Amino acid sequence: MKNSILLFIFLLSSTFCLAQEEDRVIGVVVNSSNGEPLESVNIVNLNQVIGTTTNKKGEFEIYAKANDTLHFSYLGFKSLKVRVTNDWLKFGSSKIELTELALALEEVVVNQLKLTGYLEVDIKQVPIINNNYRYSISGLQNAGYEAGAPGTVSKIIGSIFNPADFLHRMFGKKPNELRKLKKMKEDDEIRNLLSGRFDREMLTVLLQVDRVDLDEIVSQCNYSKGFIQTANDLQILDAISECYEEYKVLSRGRSRKI
CATH class of the missing domain: 2.60.40.1120 (Carboxypeptidase-like, regulatory domain)
Structure with a gap:
């Protein structure tokens, strides 16, 4: 036995x-x-x-x-x-x-500044660096907006009265993609992979959207063009996730008032 x-x-x-x-x-x-x-x-x-x-x-x-x-x-x-x-x-x-890709580097033109010695004239030649910052609105959990970009105030107001409807239209009928979004945020290996990438390829493949649609989602979520152009894939992932969480908070608030 x-x-x-x-x-x-x-x-x-x-x-x-x-x-x-x-x-x-x-x-x-x-x-x-x-x-x-x-x-x-x-x-x-x-x-x-x-x-x-x-x-x-x-x-x-x-x-x-x-x-x-x-x-x-x-x-x-x-x-x-x-x-x-x-x-x-x-x-x-x-x-x-x-299989290896044939990489062709585009020519980069660097415009040299011609200084005159007059501060008033030379300072106008220096390109303005736009620092984008994020801040939150009290009462909206996980909600953030960029400061330092033109039209920031109007973007904030627009988001409060018209939340990320574009995001909902993109993912409202794709619950699997939303579940993937949550899994991507939780998996440390995925986050490590995305933190070193800037090509959006992995995000478009995982979320089943085109690159144009991906950029439009982030843009509609009140992120500036500068952020979209310079952010790595992990930052884009966090931006989309934050935007969707904000959308849910605002949607719940609206449904309670009705």
């Missing part, structure tokens, strides 16, 4: 471990032109909204289920989406090949 119990426990633990292993995929990412492993490749499971990166040998391991889609991206290489199959889950490592 005792041996039977031990055998049952052993089989149960083996099955549990096997199930855990089948929920993770492993692989190696290489340069398709020379077969060299690529380190620090960004890998995101678009379905589970979790991420990881490759090590020095190009190896990676990530939680995934059958039919999940993995998104591979690396600076200077064409991004790639790969579907997770049952065979990959069962039979081990897979080699992923990324």
Whole structure:
């Protein structure tokens, strides 16, 4: 009887471990032109909204289920989406090949300042630096607005009386994207990946929106053009999330008054 119990426990633990292993995929990412492993490749499971990166040998391991889609991206290489199959889950490592992009640098023209020696004249040649700051309105949790940009006051008033309707139209019929937004904020690996990116590619893929729509969302949420142009992907993510939370607060306030 005792041996039977031990055998049952052993089989149960083996099955549990096997199930855990089948929920993770492993692989190696290489340069398709020379077969060299690529380190620090960004890998995101678009379905589970979790991420990881490759090590020095190009190896990676990530939680995934059958039919999940993995998104591979690396600076200077064409991004790639790969579907997770049952065979990959069962039979081990897979080699992923990324193809290099031909990078063409645009010519940059630097205009030299011609100083005259007269302060009144020279100071007009110096470009004005617009520092954008964020501040909150009392009573609105997690709500913030930029200061220092033209039209700031009108933007604040416009947001109070007409909250982020554009954001609602974009995501109101896409509850999965809103859930992804929350998962992205909670996953430390995703946040680390986004903090070093400025191309918006991972955000557009995860949220299923175009780059133009993404910029429009942030713009409609009362962020300046300067912020949109200079912010990294993590800052854009936090801006969209903050805007949606603000929208929910204002919407609740309106419904109570009605």
